[in-house]
Each structure stands twice: as structure tokens, then as C-alpha cells.
Amino acid sequence: xxxxxxxxxxFNVPEGATVAFNCTYSNSASQSFFWYRQDCRKEPKLLxxxxxxxxxxxxxxxxxxxxxxxxxxxxxxxxLSDSATYLCVVTIRAAxxxxxxxxxxxxxxxx
Amino acid sequence: GAGVSxxxxxxxxxxxxxxELRCDPISGHTALYWYRQRLGQGLEFxxxxxxxxxxxxxxxxxxRFSAERTGESVSTLTIQRTQQEDSAVxxxxxxxxxxxxxxxxxxxxxxxxx
Numbered sequence: 579x580x581x582x583x584x585x586x587x588x589f590n591v592p593e594g595a596t597v598a599f600n601c602t603y604s605n606s607a608s609q610s611f612f613w614y615r616q617d618c619r620k621e622p623k624l625l626x627x628x629x630x631x632x633x634x635x636x637x638x639x640x641x642x643x644x645x646x647x648x649x650x651x652x653x654x655x656x657x658l659s660d661s662a663t664y665l666c667v668v669t670i671r672a673a674x675x676x677x678x679x680x681x682x683x684x685x686x687x688x689x
Numbered sequence: 690g691a692g693v694s695x696x697x698x699x700x701x702x703x704x705x706x707x708x709e710l711r712c713d714p715i716s717g718h719t720a721l722y723w724y725r726q727r728l729g730q731g732l733e734f735x736x737x738x739x740x741x742x743x744x745x746x747x748x749x750x751x752x753r754f755s756a757e758r759t760g761e762s763v764s765t766l767t768i769q770r771t772q773q774e775d776s777a778v779x780x781x782x783x784x785x786x787x788x789x790x791x792x793x794x795x796x797x798x799x800x801x802x803x
Binding site: 612620621622623624629665667673674675676677678679680681682 | 720722724731732734737742745751780782784791792793794795796797
């Protein structure tokens with residue numbers, strides 16, 4: 579089983595709609611959680627950290643569920659520019675806090 | 690510079706040649722990562738340096754791959770006797786304290802083996 583798993587998608591989203599997707603992690607000792615965004619043929623860029631109480635950044639909301647070992651990302655009022663691959667990232671203390679990436683969820687926002 | 694810098698940005702090499710890729714992390718970042726990304730694929734972990742600890746080399750695909758880092762500065766990834774399947778983008782990232790803060794990526798080196 580992979581340490582961090584994501585639905586690869588694609589999620590086809592009408593412009594203006596809301597889309598949400600999850601990421602599950604296998605190691606209960608996971609410490610820090612992030613969402614990254616990767617555009618085609620570009621490097622990944624940090625979208626937001628995920629805090630235990632959940633956090634919001636504009637149209638983006640991230641949540642952490644430690645009991646069920648998943649994090650989620652919700653995008654409201656989707657824009658065409660939100661089309662990208664969203665990468666879930668987890669750090670595991672036992673692995674020296676090494677970043678572990680999921681395979682990514684592809685989101686396509688269409689007019 | 691302010692960000693992670695990688696060089697060269699593009700490299701075309703002949704099969705069987707050795708290549709060396711360079712990464713300049715953000716100043717003060719103790720952790721440094723190398724990843725490989727083949728076209729249309731996800732990130733493949735290669736190696737992780739964290740301060741003075743022994744590097745985590747668990748992702749290196751073969752003994753043709755090696756990496757070094759001196760202190761908390763520059764890292765080089767060396768691929769010996771390149772093969773066509775080594776063609777990919779090689780991404781470097783650095784972070785403040787091994788995951789306690791977020792990591793930042795360089796723009797990558799696109800390697801093509803012909």
C-alpha cells in the first residue's frame with residue numbers, strides 16, 4: 579500500500595462549481611500536511627499547509643481528519659486557472675520528516 | 690538568490706555518457722530533496738539530505754545514480770552511463786527543517802538521453 583494515496587482523476591469541473599477531493603495516508607504518525615499544485619511541465623508549488631483545525635485561503639479550504647487519516651481540499655467558485663494537478667504531501671517523523679508525495683489529482687475546469 | 694536554483698535547465702546527452710546536475714538550495718535550508726518526474730507521471734523520490742544526518746538514498750533506482758551535498762549548500766546528482774529511460778525532469782527541493790516547514794522546488798533540469 580502506498581504511503582499517500584490520491585484519486586488520479588481527472589475531475590472535470592464546470593467553471594464556477596465547487597470541487598473537493600481527498601488524500602489518504604497510511605502512517606498514523608504523520609506530522610505535517612500540505613497541498614501543492616503542479617501545472618503542466620512546471621515544478622510543484624506550495625498551495626497551502628493543512629492545520630489540525632482546518633484552514634481556508636480564499637476559495638481553497640483544507641481539512642485534516644486524523645482519526646480517518648485523510649486530508650481534503652475543496653475549491654469553491656472554480657476558475658479556468660485552477661486546472662492543474664494537486665499533490666498531497668505528508669511528512670513522517672519516523673522517516674526524519676521526509677516529505678512524501680501522493681501521485682496527484684488532476685482537475686480540469688471547463689467553461 | 691531567493692529561490693532554489695537548478696542547472697542546467699536542459700541537458701541532452703548521448704546514451705552511455707555521464708551527467709551531473711546541480712542544485713543550489715535556499716540559503717539556510719537544512720533539508721534537500723531530489724525527485725525524478727517522467728513525462729505524464731508523478732514525482733519519484735530519489736534522495737533526501739537532512740543536515741548532518743546520513744542521507745536517505747532509498748529512492749535511487751540503481752547504482753548508476755549518486756548524489757552529494759556538502760554541508761547545507763550545493764548538491765549534485767550524478768547519473769553514470771545514462772540510459773534512455775533516464776530521460777525525465779529532475780527536480781530539487783529544499784526546506785527549512787526537514788518537513789517542519791514547507792519545501793520549495795527549483796524549476797528542474799530536463800534531461801534527454803539520445
